[in-house]
Amino acid sequence: MDENTTEEASFGKGRPVHFEIHAADPNRAVEFYTTVFGWKIEDWSDFAGMPYFGLLTGEGMGINGAIIQRMGDNPAVGGAVAGAVITMGVESYDEIAEQILAAGGTEALPKQALPGMAWQGYFHDTENNIFGIHQPDPEAK
Template sequence: MVTTEYPAGSPNWVDLGSPDTGAAAAFYGAVFGWEFRSAGPEAGGYGFFQQGGKTVAAVGPLNEPGAASAWTVYFSTPDADALAKAVEQGGGAVRMAPMDVMDAGRMALFTDPTGGRFAIWQPGRTKGLDAIGEPNTFCWAELHTADPAAAISFYQALYGWGAADSGLPGIEYSVLSVADAGPQDMGFGGVAGPHEGLADGWLLHFAVPDADAAVAATSAQGGSVVMPASDLPTVGRIAVLADPAGAQFAVIQPVPPQSA
């Protein structure tokens, strides 16, 4: 499961690339109740989404030529430079070589061999997000790809991830876990094949107390519904949405934990 311990290979940061960060801040503020805080003039328009004073995500302008608005997941690493070499050796592409982000940490941007875009974060002063897995925060990273086996093999070579069948009837889905996950670990994400309407790549899920309310707020704020809310047994009620700039994300109203 996702936690703020952030062992190597776990997701430790998420951010949105947007053509209009002000509009994005207004949209996600209405949907999730987030507040925007600028990272300062030296950050080039980058800033943080906060909830209760805790950073839960971030947003910045689109800096790559031809880039479309999208959410990006970052995975923790103790050595960004070594991981960049491993990405190239594994058939992936380095879109932005490792670079220092002041004293906060070191980052890089990659594309896996199946086309999935992701990033890495080597912690410095900033270990990762302040809150994760709580209501209205990031809780799950899901890769949609035409070649799940190749994608899993690539990431396992980088991080030693575990990949286990979900056990959900009629669904081909692998649950991902960090290398040192214990037997009770429920994973941090998954890998699935392509799905009509969903963009290939990493789809970020945010936990919400009411999935239908999040869908309604998205529509009211000019976003769109990619997949309407539906119940997934033992998991929760899930919907896939897109913000006004087209960045896709998912919301999940988790099934309440069973009492002992």
């Protein structure tokens, strides 16, 4: 690790280091994300004083996050995005899209080519949060 890749340097530059997915039904959201993406869960509810589940998204580069109890209603499907949209890198867009739909998610925007770069699309999870999936593919057109 060089002097520019220390943990302090990452925090000081404003690099994203954590995300939270708000859910009216945190257990349902945990089931969705563990089923579709294979993320590992740690129950941090006692520490947080509310339903709060740590998400371990994988090894190597990337960030981890959490599912937290939503303080209000789920957003309406088709409404404006209320917050950041997380996009997950995947090896097979079509395979993960099938898993999303089978786990109770719905398509928000269809699969589209980012020419010469990737396939991208957006879905709603079981809590109506929008998220994306991104499959690198230099042949995408």
